[in-house]
Amino acid sequence: MKILIIEDEPQMLENMLQTLEREQYVVETAADYATANTKIGVYDYDCILLDITLPDGNGLELLKQLKQQGKDDGVIIVSAKDSLDDRIKGLNLGADDYLPKPFHMAELHARVKAIVRRRNFEGNKFIEIGNVCIDPESRSVHINTNEVVLNRKEYDVLLYLISNKTRLVTKTALAEHVWGDHIDQADSFDFIYSQIKNLRKKLTDATASIEIEAIYGVGYKLQVI
Known part of the structure; x- marks a missing residue:
C-alpha cells in the first residue's frame, strides 16, 4: 500500500518514514506545502499523513483541494495543534482520523492499517x-x-x-x-x-x-x- 507523509519536522518525518517502511509500505514524503500539493495532484495514495502546520501553507488547504479534486485517498491529520476547532474542521473537510502529537509509532501504524482496511477492503481483516x-x-x-x-x-x-x-x-x-x-x-x-x-x-x-x-x-x- 502507498503512503504519503506530509511533515516539516525532519526527525519526525524520518521516524514515521522508517516505521512505515519497516511494515513494507511504499512511502513517499513531502516537507512543505508546495511539494505536497504537487504530489497529491499527480499521484494517488491509500493513506496521507497530513501535518496542519507547514512552513509555506496550511495543511487543511491541501485537504480541501484533495476533496475538491474528487480523490478518495484516506487522510489522517497528524499535528501538534490539538484544539477541538482544528479537529472538527479537519473531519468536516473529509479527514478520516486525527492523531495528535506526540504519539507512539505503534499507534500510527495501527491507525494507518485501520484506514487502509476500511477504505480498500470494507473493514475486513482477511x-x-x-x-x-x-x-x-x-x-x-x-x-x-x-x-x-x-x-x-x-x-x-x-x-x-x-x-x-x-x-x-x-x-x-x-x-x-x-x-x-x-x-x-x-x-x-x-x-x-x-x-x-x-x-x-x-x-x-x-x-x-x-x-x-x-x-x-x-x-x-x-x-x-
Missing part, C-alpha cells in the same frame, strides 16, 4: 476473492488453504489488483502505486512485466480461481475464473 485468501497483517497468501510464497513486489502487485478488482489498472498506475514516484525515472515497464509473469505462474501452479488479464497497450484487470 481479503478473499475466489479461492484466494490474503492476510495483510502477515502479508501471506493462501490458495485452497495452501500458502503461496510471493516476493514483496509480487505481493504488492496482487494486492493492488485485488483492491481494484472491478477496474482496469493501467501500467502507469500500477507502477506508481507499487514502486513509488521515482518510477518517473524508469525507461520502460519491463520490470512490471517480469513481476506479472512470475505472479501469473504462481497463481496458475496453485490452481487459483483468479487470473490477471492483460489489456494490450493499456494495463491489467483481475478476473475470477
Whole structure:
C-alpha cells in the first residue's frame, strides 16, 4: 500500500518514514506545502499523513483541494495543534482520523492499517476473492488453504489488483502505486512485466480461481475464473 507523509519536522518525518517502511509500505514524503500539493495532484495514495502546520501553507488547504479534486485517498491529520476547532474542521473537510502529537509509532501504524482496511477492503481483516485468501497483517497468501510464497513486489502487485478488482489498472498506475514516484525515472515497464509473469505462474501452479488479464497497450484487470 502507498503512503504519503506530509511533515516539516525532519526527525519526525524520518521516524514515521522508517516505521512505515519497516511494515513494507511504499512511502513517499513531502516537507512543505508546495511539494505536497504537487504530489497529491499527480499521484494517488491509500493513506496521507497530513501535518496542519507547514512552513509555506496550511495543511487543511491541501485537504480541501484533495476533496475538491474528487480523490478518495484516506487522510489522517497528524499535528501538534490539538484544539477541538482544528479537529472538527479537519473531519468536516473529509479527514478520516486525527492523531495528535506526540504519539507512539505503534499507534500510527495501527491507525494507518485501520484506514487502509476500511477504505480498500470494507473493514475486513482477511481479503478473499475466489479461492484466494490474503492476510495483510502477515502479508501471506493462501490458495485452497495452501500458502503461496510471493516476493514483496509480487505481493504488492496482487494486492493492488485485488483492491481494484472491478477496474482496469493501467501500467502507469500500477507502477506508481507499487514502486513509488521515482518510477518517473524508469525507461520502460519491463520490470512490471517480469513481476506479472512470475505472479501469473504462481497463481496458475496453485490452481487459483483468479487470473490477471492483460489489456494490450493499456494495463491489467483481475478476473475470477
